[in-house]
Amino acid sequence: MTTKIKGGSGRQFAFGSIDLNLIKVLYALAIKGNVTEAGNVLGLSQPTVSHALKRLNG
Incomplete structure (x- = not known):
């Protein structure tokens, strides 16, 4: 199931x-x-966290 929400x-x-x-x-x-x-805090490198943030941003 996919829920779609329109962002700002x-x-x-x-x-x-x-x-x-x-x-x-x-x-x-x-x-x-x-x-x-x-x-x-997460036990991850800075580049890994940056990559995750980029993935979240789409």
Whole structure:
């Protein structure tokens, strides 16, 4: 099942296509405020977190 929601920019988001593991990265970024610290908390490198953020952005 795919749920589509229209975002503020006019883009539609298909929640069925989001890798839910990326939510952990987004949460760590929101809490820590920067990519390096989020990576440290998650045990990931900064480039890995940056790549995840890019995937979230679409």
